[in-house]
Amino acid sequence: MPDLRLRTTIAAAAVAASLVAPAALAESASDPDDVPGRLDLKRLTLGGGDQLVTVRVVTWEKVRASDLRSAGTGNRLFVYFDYREDGAWDLRARIVELSEGKLYALLAGSGSAYEPLRVRRSGTSLTFAFPADVVGGDIETLQAWAKSAYRGSGCPVVCVDRAPDAGVVTT
Ligand SMILES: [Ca+2]
Ligand SMILES: [Ca+2]
Numbered sequence: 001m002p003d004l005r006l007r008t009t010i011a012a013a014a015v016a017a018s019l020v021a022p023a024a025l026a027e028s029a030s031d032p033d034d035v036p037g038r039l040d041l042k043r044l045t046l047g048g049g050d051q052l053v054t055v056r057v058v059t060w061e062k063v064r065a066s067d068l069r070s071a072g073t074g075n076r077l078f079v080y081f082d083y084r085e086d087g088a089w090d091l092r093a094r095i096v097e098l099s100e101g102k103l104y105a106l107l108a109g110s111g112s113a114y115e116p117l118r119v120r121r122s123g124t125s126l127t128f129a130f131p132a133d134v135v136g137g138d139i140e141t142l143q144a145w146a147k148s149a150y151r152g153s154g155c156p157v158v159c160v161d162r163a164p165d166a167g168v169v170t171t
Contacts, residue, residue: 026054027171029145031163033060036154038067039077041163042124044146048139048171054129055079055093055105057146057163062124065103067152070096074158076149077126079105082168083135083142091135095119095126107134143168 028045040060047054057079067075080089091109098104104116105128112134119128132139146163 027169028056029164029167029169031161031165034165035150035159035161037061037150037152037159038063039075039148039150039159039161041146041148041161044079044144044163044169046139046142046144046169046171048132048142051132052129053132053135053139053142054127055144056125056127057095059124059126059148063121063126065097065101065121067150068095068097068103070098074149074151077146078148079144079146081109081135081142081144083138085141085143093117093128095128105130139171141170143170145169 026045026047028043030043031041033040038059038061041057042060043058045056067073068077077095079093081091082089084090089109091107093105093107095103095105098116103119103121103126105119106116107114107130114134117128117130119126135142145168148161150159151157
């Protein structure tokens with residue numbers, strides 16, 4: 001049983017550290033301006049060091065926190081992580097507005113649940129971080145991709161995007 005409180009404390013410290021020092025390594029994949037709506041993905045970046053994974057999702061348009069309200073919108077923004085190198089995701093993060101104007105990443109998968117991680121917004125960037133041990137500790141083999149679903153202005157049905165369109169971002 002993971003110690004949720006300990007993980008949260010570590011994550012908060014890690015996020016603070018990530019703001020003052022660049023990640024040890026970072027890889028990103030760009031995605032074109034290929035769907036209408038505010039969740040058109042532009043770039044996914046994975047950064048990491050020995051103890052920390054940082055994730056940044058960039059969109060073509062500025063996302064409002066209310067676009068990612070957990071209920072009622074039908075909108076979804078997920079980042080998927082594959083750390084067992086089998087091509088299937090082991091852990092995913094859903095970015096949602098849990099309290100007004102505040103976005104969090106909810107990590108779930110592999111039978112574990114974690115405390116919500118705060119997501120920082122800056123312009124069109126959404127950034128969060130978590131301890132590397134959540135993904136098995138070896139970020140060298142970590143792979144990720146992002147998917148969004150949006151219904152609203154420009155998307156009367158649902159606009160779905162994936163970044164990158166094919167393949168993954170790997171550290
Ligand atoms: Ca896109
Ligand atoms: Ca795409």
